[in-house]
Amino acid sequence: MSLQFDITPGSPEPIYEQIEGHIRRQIATGSLVEGDQLPPVRTLAEQLTVNPNTVARAYAELTAEGLVESRTGRGVFVAPRRQIFSEEERNRRFHRAAWRFFDETAFLDIPVPEMVRRLEAAWPDYFRKTPTP
Amino acid sequence: MSLQFDITPGSPEPIYEQIEGHIRRQIATGSLVEGDQLPPVRTLAEQLTVNPNTVARAYAELTAEGLVESRTGRGVFVAPRRQIFSEEERNRRFHRAAWRFFDETAFLDIPVPEMVRRLEAAWPDYFRKTPTP
DNA sequence: ACAAGCGTACTATTTGATTTAATACACCCA
DNA sequence: TGGGTGTATTAAATCAAATAGTACGCTTGT
Known part of the structure; x- marks a missing residue:
């Protein structure tokens, strides 16, 4: 998917948090569902005119939260929706x-x-x- | 008044914003009412173990919002509650x-x-x- | 008039997070 | 094997937050 959104470079909200926010919202609202693949780090970085590390950081935190899963060598995919928090x-x-x-x-x-x-x-x-x- | 609260130095929320937040809440909940004097910049700074500039910044922003009024040479006081925003x-x-x-x-x-x-x-x-x- | 207490302004410096940059490595699959 | 993927690492640039120190002008009480 192309994940159409832009980021605001001058914003007080860090870029990686903006990316997380967009993806979280798309998952929350059903625009992204289980199994959907997120754009590759380098692709999204180019699309947003941003460093790949910044996108990677966003993906890493979403992975840590359990919202997405990273399958090494394949890509990052939306995780099955489960009870994340106690x-x-x-x-x-x-x-x-x-x-x-x-x-x-x-x-x-x-x-x-x-x-x-x-x-x-x-x-x-x-x-x-x-x-x- | 002594404005009993503490701040969290390690927090991602800047200290001056924490100070603003505490005072806003106290005004919102009626713990501070029109005419009440805020602690002097230097006093609150010492109480929080924080630089006076940091407290001054918080006061300046609250003043800009119209929540408090600074009477030069006297101190900073809670402003009359009025319609602040359009x-x-x-x-x-x-x-x-x-x-x-x-x-x-x-x-x-x-x-x-x-x-x-x-x-x-x-x-x-x-x-x-x-x-x- | 004076001194103490108040807000405010200014410059300089330190610190830490954000972001970029440039590589490099390991994995998966056609 | 080669192209595409996530990940790790190191270095540097940039910027906001916070501290430090100093100074100025205003108000109040003596």
């Missing part, structure tokens, strides 16, 4: 995410019920982004 | 916060209704944190 870890992560969300929206003066309504409304939009063609 | 900016920020939240929770395998329920449950907990004594 119950405790999931709670920790949810808590962190929720607090960050509150931190970022506390000064928007949006009442909680309205906030929840807008979140529910935003979810399908997030999920439908980059739909499978 | 409608458009508020929407932009909500959208960004929502997407980041989805990014961070997409692999937790929590169904959306459960997610919303837990968010609503977490809100009072967030708000009651560090209550006014």
Whole structure:
């Protein structure tokens, strides 16, 4: 697959994290499914005008997370979707995410019920982004 | 006030952002209210074992946001709570916060209704944190 | 008027992460 | 065997974060 996306070189978010983010989202939304091959390191690097090491780093971290699998000499493939985190870890992560969300929206003066309504409304939009063609 | 909190030096989040975060949260939750004076730059710097410049940077950004006001020669004080952002900016920020939240929770395998329920449950907990004594 | 306490500004330096660069190696498959 | 794959290594360049030290101007209380 060609993995159509661009990166923002000047961004405070490191390039390798941007790459991870794009791929995570594509897996989360089903644009990439189990068994799909990611572009070769050198190919994606050329496409993004970026050093192969940077792409390799992104792939390595996704591999460490268990989201993708690297089959040596063959390529990197989307892993079967399984329970990645323990119950405790999931709670920790949810808590962190929720607090960050509150931190970022506390000064928007949006009442909680309205906030929840807008979140529910935003979810399908997030999920439908980059739909499978 | 003494602003009891610590910072994590090894963290990927810069120290000045950690300081901003703590103060923003205290304002958001009412632990700090309009007119309250923040600790002097040098005092907070000593308390956190951090360079005064780092604290000054945090204060400067909070001032730029309009959350606090610097009265020259007197100190930095919590500003009157007003509408800080335009409608458009508020929407932009909500959208960004929502997407980041989805990014961070997409692999937790929590169904959306459960997610919303837990968010609503977490809100009072967030708000009651560090209550006014 | 003075001194103490406050925010602010400036320059210089250190430190660490990010990114690029250039190789090199091992594996898989036609 | 050869081309394509992931991976490892070392070196260098770049940039933001943080520290250090100093200085200036403002306000307040004496």
